[in-house]
Amino acid sequence: MPKVSDEHKEQRIQQILLAASEVFKSKGYEQATLKDIVEEAGMSRGWIYLYFKDKTTIFLALIDYLDAQLEERISTLLKENKGSAHGVLISYFQETSQSIDRLEDSVVPAIYEFCTTGWREQQVRDYFVNRYIRVTAIFIDVIGKGVENGEFKPTRSVDEIVKYMISSLDGIMLHSLAFGSQQINAVQQVNLLINQLMEMLSVNFLKIMEKNS
Amino acid sequence: MPKVSDEHKEQRIQQILLAASEVFKSKGYEQATLKDIVEEAGMSRGWIYLYFKDKTTIFLALIDYLDAQLEERISTLLKENKGSAHGVLISYFQETSQSIDRLEDSVVPAIYEFCTTGWREQQVRDYFVNRYIRVTAIFIDVIGKGVENGEFKPTRSVDEIVKYMISSLDGIMLHSLAFGSQQINAVQQVNLLINQLMEMLSVNFLKIMEKNS
DSSP, rough: OOOOOHHHHHHHHHHHHHHHHHHHHHTTTTTTHHHHHHHHHTOOHHHHHHOSSHHHHHHHHHHHHHHHHHHHHHHHHHHHTTTTTTHHHHHHHHHHHHHHHGGGGGGHHHHHHHHHHHTTTTHHHHHHHHHHHHHHHHHHHHHHHHHTTOOOSSSOOOOHHHHHHHHHHHHHHHHHHOOOOOTTHHHHHHHHHHHHHHHTTTOOHHHHHHOOO | OOOOOOHHHHHHHHHHHHHHHHHHHHTTTTTOOHHHHHHTSSOOOHHHHHOOSSHHHHHHHHHHHHHHHHHHHHHHHHHHHHTTHHEEEHHHHHHHHHHGGGGGGHHHHHHHHHHHHHHHSSSHHHHHHHHHHHHHHHHHHHHHHHHHTTTTTOOSOOOHHHHHHHHHHHHHHHHHHOOTTTTTTHHHHHHHHHHHHHHHHOHHHHHHHHHHH
């Protein structure tokens, strides 16, 4: 086995995940092979086996990586919005809305495919349940900050609001992919969801204007 | 080729669809084979080929059949609720809510699987776009009746409300299957969706009480 420093290791893994991401984007999950990833990465198969035992392991590492990026993005948005949770949510939904007609060129279709073909397997289920808890926690945290600093006065439990929010958003994304974002008026739907979210959170706009001034 | 009367033909087709439904429930779409369906139906392969050329054709006929059942169910609910669109929606959502923890034992997972693995194929896409238009039309019609008879005064276009409603409902169903209906509090989420729907429709409860009295 080749010896590598931690930094090199990180670089290699990133390189593999980047290559895998390209392959899963263009082929989906099932049709993609480890060989495709090896070729796209331009590494020998041995290097890849050093870190990942098969296609599934690479795929799950890729999802984890994307989720970590989401978490980082939310942190950045919090800073950019001077700690305003309202600002974070609006920015996040705007970004989602802007990218919704390009979902097909992302890893999202492969994730839906993997999830809907794999949910009979306990391991896949367990993985996705953990992921669900992790992703809801990110948004529960953001909204919690908004409650603490007086921006929001939720009319329902934050847990309930977040769960509903991500189901609806996933439904809109699923429908965009299945029927086309134009057909379903995806952007309009995301706007409607934002409105409903803000209503459930009883946004205190005076407080937000104060923060921004 | 065996000769059959129209009535017999309908019976045979129903028998095949019923068998197919059992197979797709237990195996999902990809894992199911025509052989499984032949065995489950207890017919010779020749009989099945008389009506369907392959597994996909049977699957699409099954979805059409289920959609026709939905349409019939909505008509029945309209009668049961004495023409009240509000009653229809509440009953429909109640039924959905009650069956959401048994989604795994239905054809729904196979439909998601088929859709998320097939959306790269133009034919599959075209089929699902048509289906989307058909299903939205059913609900646009119900809500339209409610607008006509004064039960609803929608705050947005009925088209927009229906599209949002079915995206959200699909999102809740997808999450129920992927993460478990308990984990996501599916019943609570459906209730939240009903509330939001009723708000967007500005339900005139006085009118509804009049109708029911």
